Amino acid sequence: MDFEQLQKLQQLKKQLGTQGGLYWTFDNTEDFENLLRGHLSRVAQSWAHKLALSNKNESVDASIIVAESDENIDTEDDYGLFDYLEIYEDRMSDMSSSLELMSDATIKVGTQFRRRTNEISALTEGTGGSYDRKDARKIMKLTSDDLNRYSEILESQIPITTLSRVEAFDALSKGIAISIELVNEDPEDLKLKLQGMLRSATSAQNGLIGFRDSVANLPRFTIQLNKAKRITITSLDRVLDEIRKTIKSTEDVIETIDRIAFEKI
Template sequence: MAKSVTLFNIFLVSPGDLIEEREMLAEVIDELNHTTANLLSIKLELIRWETNIFPSFGDDAQDVINKQIEDDYDVFIGIMGGRFGSPTNRFGSGTLEEFTRAYEKSKQDGGTTKIMMYFKNVSLSLNEIDIEQIKKIQDFKKGLGPQGGLYWDYNKAIDFKDLARNHLNLLLPKLVNEYRLIAAKPAPEKKKVEESEDIIVFGAEDIEEVEEIGYLDSLIVVNDYFTKIKDSAGRITIYMVDMSNKLGKGTEKISGIKHIPEQARIREARKIIDDTADDIMLFVKKTNVEIPKYRDAVTKGFNAYSNVYVNSRSFASNDEELLELEVSKNTLEESINFGLLSLASLKETVAELPAMTSKLAKAKKEYLKTIDKLISEFELSLKLLEDTNNKK
């Protein structure tokens, strides 16, 4: 059956030394169009000069790109490595010009346009180092903080691919919700440029919420969200333990009817199996209620965590406070790792169950879908924990 989808454009910008990352982002977009985007009834289109620009003339090459793109995008993804880029007739580089246009666009539309900036930690040989290019990159990075920006560093191209996938998975549901809210309201007046001061970066609304309350309060916020993540993971783990116990009892009951007459044994076995299917579906129902709560806590918790470290650089922060935050983060990581191990074990147990009744077959199918969603959520959390370690 045909369905209506909403198109979101993602504009990729970088100097010419990041070809591998550009190709990897194209792979991520294609992957998301078959997974998250498909589930959200949206389609992502990656806009980049390699595929969306045709030869033409203007003030310079960047002017040609500007005129053809016309700032028609919803998400701006910028990447910098060892090169700042070639100057245009208006800015120090094409990448800087495109970023500036995106920044102004985001201010004018009240943050509807999202900006995600990434910087590669490159290792260059002496004959490759261009001091002037490196200094321009460093100056640009330093300027993002005062503009309200949160950026992400990475080491290898494959790290960027994982980051882009994880961040877009977090961003897309928010993007869709914002679009639906805007579509449901009368068209608002555009903000004047001077009325908006914050650059909109990945997880924009949550970052703004945390920044407004300041550094000390945000320490409390991040610990609150980390507690919510741990509590949610704990509830899910309790559901899993309960499910495992019920599966064990079902197996014992099956073993206990081996010696009764065959027809009675078949009827009793079917009843036990269908009861097990009911237990599985109850687990699925409770867990699917918990997953959005877990995801929301993860999104806001890690945005708050990043905000703490961004703000801590602006003054002499208390190392003891940050150390306590690290302890909380490590405890959270242990909890998630335990849950992930339990998930893998329970998934294998249920996957091996023979489809003895149609009810069990259906329950097994729904169960495995739910387990895969949970594994994805937990793995994303661990990846974000790893990213925060690299970020500091």
């Protein structure tokens, strides 16, 4: 680490802050996208709050007429808070179904995993450590097949999960931006749902991490098993990354809701 460059970076952050600039740290472009949505909602909420206070102190009479042809009107311009919340709930339902399918597959392959382990134990029991290599290879082949099928299920669901997450939080961020204008709108129900999803996602993450460790610790018996291990671990890492992004997006939205509630006090 270059200490001189680090000092310059800290100095730049201070300059940005005093000049009204915004900055944050992020790990990748998707994190940047999710953070940007949440932070822009906060900035918009802050401006709306300041504008509301200004309107109370000053009498402002202004009228703006915007005329557009029907061809130039984007359908999304007509969306309201309830529309965005429905989109969010629909996409989250899709995402939950996909995660549930992957969770069921993880439970099933875990059961098969234990069965193969018991078969190996039975194979060597009472033999002083010796075993029939042909029978052992058969068990390794079955284990490899189990892992390959499991990986195929994960890979089929990851694109669905990713698209659902992106569209869900995009709609939610737009809905929150609209809710800023609705002084009496209570986001507490939404916050409770988000907190429930956060608990579910964290639990799923912990379970998948445990299973990933079990797969990674499999002995290097055959080339088929080694390939199946590598493919499965890669798929699990992709799922875990998706869950991590979901958790991060959810935490950011909850923080935004808390900030809005605080500003309205």
